[in-house]
Amino acid sequence: MDPASIHIExxxxxxxxxxxxxxxxxxxxEIIPRQAQLLEQAHDLLVQALATVDKI
Numbered sequence: 001m002d003p004a005s006i007h008i009e010x011x012x013x014x015x016x017x018x019x020x021x022x023x024x025x026x027x028x029x030e031i032i033p034r035q036a037q038l039l040e041q042a043h044d045l046l047v048q049a050l051a052t053v054d055k056i
Contacts, residue, residue: 013042
C-alpha cells in the first residue's frame with residue numbers, strides 16, 4: 001500500500017464525514033450514522049494498512 005494513496009483516501013473519507021451536513025438538508029437522524037459509517041471506513045483502511053506493514 002502506498003502511503004500517499006492511503007493519506008488521500010483517508011482524507012477524502014474525513015472530508016465527506018465533515019461535509020455530511022452540507023449535502024442539502026439531510027434528516028438530522030441520518031447525520032451521525034452517516035458520519036460513523038465514513039469514520040469506520042477510514043478506520044478499516046488504516047487497520048488494513050497497518051496489517052500490511054506488519055507483514056513486511
